[in-house]
Amino acid sequence: MSIDSTWLRCPNCFADLSALEERVYGCERGHRFDRSKHGYLTLLPPKAPRTLGDDRAMLADRAALLESGAYRPIADALTDAVLPRATESEAADLRVADLGCGTGYYAGRVSQTLHDARLLLADRSPDAMRRAVRAIPDGTGVVLDLWRPLPLRDDSADVVLNVFAPRNPAEFARILRPGGRLLVVVPRAAHLHELRRRGALLAVPPRKVTAVTEQLDSAGLVRTRSRAVEYLLSADESTRALLIGMGPTARHTAARRDDHGTGTMDVTVAVDVLTFVHQRAGRPEVPAA
Numbered sequence: 052m053s054i055d056s057t058w059l060r061c062p063n064c065f066a067d068l069s070a071l072e073e074r075v076y077g078c079e080r081g082h083r084f085d086r087s088k089h090g091y092l093t094l095l096p097p098k099a100p101r102t103l104g105d106d107r108a109m110l111a112d113r114a115a116l117l118e119s120g121a122y123r124p125i126a127d128a129l130t131d132a133v134l135p136r137a138t139e140s141e142a143a144d145l146r147v148a149d150l151g152c153g154t155g156y157y158a159g160r161v162s163q164t165l166h167d168a169r170l171l172l173a174d175r176s177p178d179a180m181r182r183a184v185r186a187i188p189d190g191t192g193v194v195l196d197l198w199r200p201l202p203l204r205d206d207s208a209d210v211v212l213n214v215f216a217p218r219n220p221a222e223f224a225r226i227l228r229p230g231g232r233l234l235v236v237v238p239r240a241a242h243l244h245e246l247r248r249r250g251a252l253l254a255v256p257p258r259k260v261t262a263v264t265e266q267l268d269s270a271g272l273v274r275t276r277s278r279a280v281e282y283l284l285s286a287d288e289s290t291r292a293l294l295i296g297m298g299p300t301a302r303h304t305a306a307r308r309d310d311h312g313t314g315t316m317d318v319t320v321a322v323d324v325l326t327f328v329h330q331r332a333g334r335p336e337v338p339a340a
């Protein structure tokens with residue numbers, strides 16, 4: 052369990068945070084934050100937001116689904132996109148922030164490839180953060196709200212991961228160094244459509260990739276690559292229950308959790324892995340893929 056304070060700024064006054072005592076972090080203006088016994092810091096702005104992130108049951112389903120390897124091809128595509136032409140020296144000490152990290156599965160896969168990467172794990176859900184720092188003890192874990200100004204320093208990340216999670220374009224651009232990469236995973240229209248048809252999941256909004264691309268472009272994050280990952284997953288009833296239970300629909304439509312057919316069926320997994328490069332003038336860029 053470790054906290055690397057070079058990622059962090061105060062959520063109240065935005066001054067840099069540093070370690071003051073063994074478990075206490077603070078800024079020059081006197082704001083103080085205790086590291087939890089689980090090893091993460093909670094850095095929420097003064098007026099606590101009402102969003103809470105994923106709950107324990109959703110996270111348990113998500114962890115079981117991901118540990119089964121069902122989304123491994125997505126993780127592999129994401130890892131490839133982190134530094135497509137990395138030399139060993141480029142990959143060393145790469146600063147990677149997973150924003151909306153959930154259980155930490157994708158950051159964990161990246162760290163298995165890039166052993167020296169310095170990882171920041173961030174999510175609104177304390178339960179998610181507990182799981183993420185347990186999975187990646189060397190990562191810096193922070194409970195934060197992606198809809199608010201982030202408690203992360205300017206230019207502190209070489210790579211930002213954002214997998215099925217909320218996006219904050221202006222803040223992503225602020226924390227990403229010029230030339231750094233933002234990797235976004237979004238569902239395609241066909242994603243899990245067999246379950247969607249049965250009413251168990253929310254629809255994917257039309258033109259999702261275009262909307263995300265336009266939203267990020269306006270913050271100076273320019274799309275340089277789009278890779279489709281699509282395959283059929285042989286899903287038995289318990290796998291289908293996990294796919295439904297790990298999403299927000301399960302909360303609102305408990306009855307539908309049990310309405311996803313019997314036996315084993317093929318379920319389509321279809322996502323886009325999008326690479327954006329932060330184009331702020333005047334600094335060298337990581338070569339585009």
Ligand SMILES: C[S@@+](CC[C@H](N)C(=O)[O-])C[C@H]1O[C@@H](n2cnc3c(N)ncnc32)[C@H](O)[C@@H]1O
Pocket residue numbers: 102103104105113150151152153154155156157173174175176179195196197198213214215216217
């Ligand atoms: C669909 S899950 C994806 C988690 C992980 N990236 C994955 O794919 O396994 C969305 C994640 O975003 C987090 N989240 C939702 N709202 C958030 C917010 N306002 N700030 C930070 N995290 C948030 C949830 O707690 C959840 O872990």
